[in-house]
Amino acid sequence: DTEVTQTPKHLVMGMTNKKSLKCEQHMGHRAMYWYKQKAKKPPELMFVYSYEKLSINESVPSRFSPECPNSSLLNLHLHALQPEDSALYLCASSQEQEDNEQFFGPGTRLTVL
Amino acid sequence: GQSLEQPSEVTAVEGAIVQINCTYQTSGFYGLSWYQQHDGGAPTFLSYNALDGLEETGRFSSFLSRSDSYGYLLLQELQMKDSASYFCAVSKGRRALTFGSGTRLQVQP
Numbered sequence: 001d002t003e004v005t006q007t008p009k010h011l012v013m014g015m016t017n018k019k020s021l022k023c024e025q026h027m028g029h030r031a032m033y034w035y036k037q038k039a040k041k042p043p044e045l046m047f048v049y050s051y052e053k054l055s056i057n058e059s060v061p062s063r064f065s066p067e068c069p070n071s072s073l074l075n076l077h078l079h080a081l082q083p084e085d086s087a088l089y090l091c092a093s094s095q096e097q098e099d100n101e102q103f104f105g106p107g108t109r110l111t112v113l
Numbered sequence: 114g115q116s117l118e119q120p121s122e123v124t125a126v127e128g129a130i131v132q133i134n135c136t137y138q139t140s141g142f143y144g145l146s147w148y149q150q151h152d153g154g155a156p157t158f159l160s161y162n163a164l165d166g167l168e169e170t171g172r173f174s175s176f177l178s179r180s181d182s183y184g185y186l187l188l189q190e191l192q193m194k195d196s197a198s199y200f201c202a203v204s205k206g207r208r209a210l211t212f213g214s215g216t217r218l219q220v221q222p
Binding site: 042043092097107 | 144146154155156157158161200202204207208209210211212213214215217
């Protein structure tokens with residue numbers, strides 16, 4: 001299994017909603033990432049988990065809350081988002097945090113109304 | 114901080130060769146990666162250069178000059194399916210990737 005899966009594919013939420021994005025990989029990778037990508041822009045790193053511990057938080061607002069329940073799963077909990085948070089949220093994994101080959105999931109297209 | 118510069122758009126015809134340049138400014142540089150992303154798709158890894166020189170993988174090659182803080186991706190025998198966005202990205206040790214702004218390649222028949 002050499003893929004990263006993400007659910008849901010699309011999500012529409014109001015500013016008062018609470019929702020979660022899910023990511024899963026079964027490649028035995030020990031590093032997992034959340035990126036945010038706006039249209040026609042590059043992916044922007046949000047969080048990195050290494051061996052199930054938060055390694056990097058790129059000064060992301062607290063309305064985004066990551067969670068790594070085990071080595072295969074990565075969640076992103078969303079609460080009180082703003083319309084400008086609408087974007088494609090990409091999950092990725094790599095063997096180790098230092099590895100440059102990252103495997104990306106297809107992303108969750110999030111719209112905040 | 115880090116900054117990467119690459120052209121915003123490149124157009125070429127099928128069968129041609131195209132070079133996408135990337136210049137970077139960063140401290141603690143470890144290497145330069147290249148990713149491809151089709152519209153609506155996920156980024157996929159193409160290549161990584163840690164040392165100066167050329168790395169070849171099929172129709173794609175990537176070059177790095179650490180002294181010039183410069184690299185490029187070379188695509189040969191262009192095919193229509195190569196139409197996509199191409200991102201260079203730098204890594205700094207345990208810091209994860211920082212992506213350039215991307216180059217949109219359009220291959221014409």
